[in-house]
Amino acid sequence: MTTQLSRRGFLKTAAAAGAVLYVGVQADGAMAASKSANALLNPFVKIDSDGNVIAIVKHFEMGQGPATGLTTLVAEELGVSMDQISYEFAPSDASVYNNLLFGPFQGTGGSTAMANSWMQYRTAGANAREMLIKAAARDWGIDAAELDIQNGQIIGAGNAAPLGEFVTAAADFAPSETPRLRDPSEWKIIGKASTRRKDSPIKINGEAKFAMDVQLDNQMVVMIKRTPQRGGTVASFDDSAAREVKGFIMAQTLPTNHGVAVYAETTWAAMQARNALNVDWDLSAAENRSSQDIRDEIMAALDADPVFNVNQADLASVRSTVDGAAKVVEKTFYFPLLAHAPMEPLNCTIEQTEEGDIVLHDGAQMPTGPHMAYQQIFGLPADKIHINTMLAGGSFGRRATPDADYQVEAGLAFVMTDRSRPVKLVWDREDDIRGGYYRPAFGHKVRVGLDEAGTIVGWEHQVAGQSIMKGTSFEGFAVRDGIDHSSVEGIADSPYTIPGQALGLTDTEKATSVLWWRSVGHTHTAYVMEVMMDLAARAAGKDPVEFRLAYLTGEGDAERKAGALKLAAEKAGWGNAAPGRVQGIAVHKSFGSYVAEVVELSGNLDDGIVIEKVTAAVDCGIAVNPDVIKAQIEGGIAYGIGHAMRDQITLDGGAVEQSNFPDYEPLRISDIKEIETHIVASAEAPTGIGEPGTPPSAPALANAIAQLDVVVAELPMAENGVSFA
Amino acid sequence: MAISININGEQRDVDAEPGTPLLWVIRDELKLAGTKFGCGVASCGACTVHLNGEPVRSCQTYIEDVEDAEITTIEKMAEDRVGAAVQQAWLELDVVQCGYCQSGQIMSAVGLLRENAKPTAEDVDEYMYGNACRCATYQRIRAGVLRAAEILEA
CATH class of the missing domain: 3.30.365.10 (Aldehyde oxidase/xanthine dehydrogenase, molybdopterin binding domain)
Structure with a gap:
């Protein structure tokens, strides 16, 4: 870029x-x-x-x-x-x-x-x-x-x-x-x-206006009954029961045939009418794979030679080095699909002005996307389309889809009317949890060879999973020589200098739509790199901080990553956990910023764990608003830990099994007792802060839990007998 | 059907069918948009309002059950002694991020402080457990409630 x-x-x-x-x-x-x-x-x-x-x-x-x-x-x-x-x-x-x-x-x-x-x-x-x-x-x-x-x-x-x-x-x-x-x-x-x-x-007294709060005169609320399995289409629908709902206006099949739009006078009427709608789906061409199928495909890919040799290493040579090493540490990892679940469910409102212009009211993360899509839908030049960007109730990536999914839905629902009434498209939480665009499922298989002195001599790393960028409008921008960099970021460009590293990548089928999710590829690559670093350190009999520093000896990138690591270790009292507590550490560079985190926890596997404290150190260049930076690190850590502990999206016969917060549980206030953030003083230009707090959080947690005798290689933690006390 | 409800000190006539969640009457009929829709199943707390001074989830509170109650929403909190203290603490600590859940957080926090003027961190965690914040502003929420208690004591 x-x-x-x-x-x-x-x-x-x-x-x-x-x-x-x-x-x-x-x-x-x-x-x-x-x-x-x-x-x-x-x-x-x-x-x-x-x-x-x-x-x-x-x-x-x-x-x-x-x-x-x-x-x-x-x-x-x-x-x-x-x-x-x-x-x-x-x-x-x-x-x-x-x-x-x-x-x-x-x-x-x-x-x-x-x-x-x-x-x-x-x-x-x-x-x-x-x-x-x-x-x-x-x-x-x-x-x-x-x-x-x-x-x-x-x-x-x-x-x-x-x-x-x-x-x-x-x-x-x-x-x-x-x-x-x-x-x-x-x-x-x-x-x-x-x-x-x-x-x-304005956010403490109800004044703040989110897109969900738009109430235009004479607006209709639209909710969409979508295909339960990706690729399903509407065969027919019966709205006779929906017609009994007071406030129901009409129901029409979307031009894409993937759902039926239900128009009503109010949100509650739209919800009820949609529930009362009976749709006969044609699922003959629909996705019908289950989570186990996705996992099996990824695991099989990890056992075969990779399709892409990302760093052009001599794979056979690296393999033979690892095979001949004094010690070999080997682990296979799996990461499930995850939903973003921002607090404000997706929505937007669209209207036509007297001059025939189209106005979209939206918590618009990538306005250019819907702006371009609407030129097609409405056959209008760009200057006849206007986007009123409103406050967004979270996103974590979900409000930015390459195909402007929900804005296109609203556009299609509106273009099917006479446009005399504004249309407000509303998703509910079930639509959100089941609506696709998940953090993709990924697997990693890593074999690290150590010599007698406990030094890394070879690192064979295979990645397999669902490319975020391929098949989207961002492919040309983000895919080079067939490699979607977002699948391997955080490994291929890691500031660690690792001798004898081979990095392979294989893309697997997308059984559902996938999307960037707070910190994108780093959500899984940081976990693998940092859990492996800990396993290698322990196999070498070395302190995890000292072990990492040995591979961060250069200037610039490595120096800054080492700086964050040392500061977090110092501030957390690394190695001096209170009695009954264990610590885990991880450090990762993402979006130009370096973040190290120490998780200190008490408890055990039988009774559950208590995350007593997370200590973070961040180097994001000049700290423009230090308190905003701290808040982003606090939130980023919690977002990573919350999902790592208990969340996953699973498919059964192509249909999503989870539906709302009771089965896609958000992190709760009692789950982390304290987060303390330290900022590395810097004169460098500012770099990212919204995402970099997330990648090291789950591996730091895993490295602490590893001392309770379970190395979690397949998330979520809950599937490995780890839960909150 | 026509129902008269008392909200933020005013008697308002609304047209809503029995079984309509109070949330949607507040938002769509009365245009008080500060109360938020998050899950619809009382699992996130974004829709929290006060019913006779007690926090309730308005998405699971039905219009026919509130005819004789006093309903209070976030829009009225600045006039409430406890509400104003919580808001002040929220500003001091910059609790909010996206802010979408914060109306509900504040309504719950006020409920807690009315019940327990000097809560501990554990009390806050227990009482506020049902208010989800996907930005995870939790430690500032916890600190904010404790700070509001200090403000009220002063």
Whole structure:
């Protein structure tokens, strides 16, 4: 992936509405300085003549913090306090609000929000500052170099004025391609632990509007009765019982034939009517495999030679080295399907304006996806489609599907009507748990050879599972030489220097749709790498921390990973667990960040375990909002541990067996007693934080549990006799 | 059928069939969107409201059973002494992430503090067990309840 930072050009404009200053980047990267409002303008900073500053946030907020983080960057550079700035979510326009790490695509994912916005938003804030200062300097007849903006006041050389006074005049000045960015020594907000989230106040009193809260005049609520097995189609349906439900409007088969859309006046009516609908399914071509079939296929692939030799190693040579090693540690792992289950079930609302434009109200993680899909569904040009990005009640990846699944469902349900009434598509929890797009099932088989001194001499690693990217619109972007990197990330690019490593990959059939799930391939690769590292260390008779450090001897990547490992070990009191407790450790790099975690637990296999404490150390570059970082690590750890302990999606004859939280149990408040997070001081550019807390959590837990005499190689833990006390 | 209910101190007439969950009356009829739908089976707590001051899951509370009750939702919590303290603690600690479950968390937390002014961490874990947070803001929820107790004591 490449950034487009070098092509950046800046421009400004005065909005048609009057004294509003926009500062941003033009789509084609060219310099432009038109004073007229320009559709191609890319405003990140909006200031009105009253001095109200608004950061235009191009990443959606699912709790991971960009509404605070990107706003922080603008506030810092411009020179306003966090109380003097608010935020709005950007409209859908990939030509200006694209994710710089995704190319011409607007979207949030891969823990990139801060990483790709860091320079872009600072530069936009700095340009706004410089233009305002130049306007003030001209008015006051002094050199702009003598002025700064502090707390919203333009000050210097004995002068002071609120920045709002110069908003109109600032538009006379051209933005710079390289405005002066504030030196880190000047930072007042970046790195400050006391900064509070911008979205907290509206999330504690019911004011926050999620997509689920959209209530348009005259809207219909649509729920869809979907095929119980992937690939099934509607043969016929009988809605006579549904018609008895008060508020039922109509039922129609979707054009895809994969379900029946039930339209009603209210959500409750839609739920009841859908339950009353009788559908006769044609399952002749439907998926009918069970979880055991998926597992059998993966295990068989692990026993055969891999289809792809990922690191171009000499497999025969590595095998023979391992075979001839003094000690061999061997383990076969299996990871089940997992659902994301964000708190807010999937939903979106679609309407047509009087001008014939289409408006989608959505917690839109990748607006470009539905934007493109709607051009096809409605036969409209891009500028006739608008996406109102709303707060999202979690996602963990689920709101970003390459085929824009739920937005397309809403579009199809709407296009089948006369479009006089808005359509709100609502999924319930059962739809969510059974709706596919799971973390794929994967298996790993690893054989590690150690010499007499306990040093690794060979590492044969086979991976088999369901490729996330293949067969999707992201294939061209993410698959190289047949290898879906997301299947092997965290192994192929690990900062460990492991001698004699062979990495093979075989894709297996997808019996259900699969998708990235918080930390994508790292969900399984970190587990395997870190459990194997522990097993190898113990076979070598070495301390797991010291053993790992021996393979992290280089500079840069390895050094930073080692730094996180050492800090977590130090802060956790590694090796000094309280009586009756055991510790496990893991460290992993993902999304550019390095996270180490120590799990300390008490209890035993008979009575259950208690996770007393998790101590984490994270190096994610410059910590823009330290408290948001800590929150993401806390949540990331718990997300990993919760699923590892007891969750899996299983199929029986192609049908999903779980249906709601009682059988897909979320982590509960009592499951982890304490999480303590330490941030490694860094001057490097910020990297990911939404996902990197998750990968090391399950292996750190497994490595602690291993000391209770069960090495869990097949998740969830519950299937291995491990449960919470 | 027409039913009159008392919600947030107001008497409101609603049109709902018997068997309609209070959740959907609150959200779809009364347009009070702060109370959330998460699971529909009383397994996540996102829909928690107060019925005569006690937390209940509104997705499993039926409209015909609340005619004589006082219903309170998150929208009214700022006016409640305990509710305001919990909200203050939530802001101090930045408990929220996505925020979708937090109305329910706060309604439960208020219920706990009314019952037990000085809860321990274990009390919080036990009482709040049924309120799921998929972002796992749990340790801040726990700390938030304990902090709210301090605020109330001051």
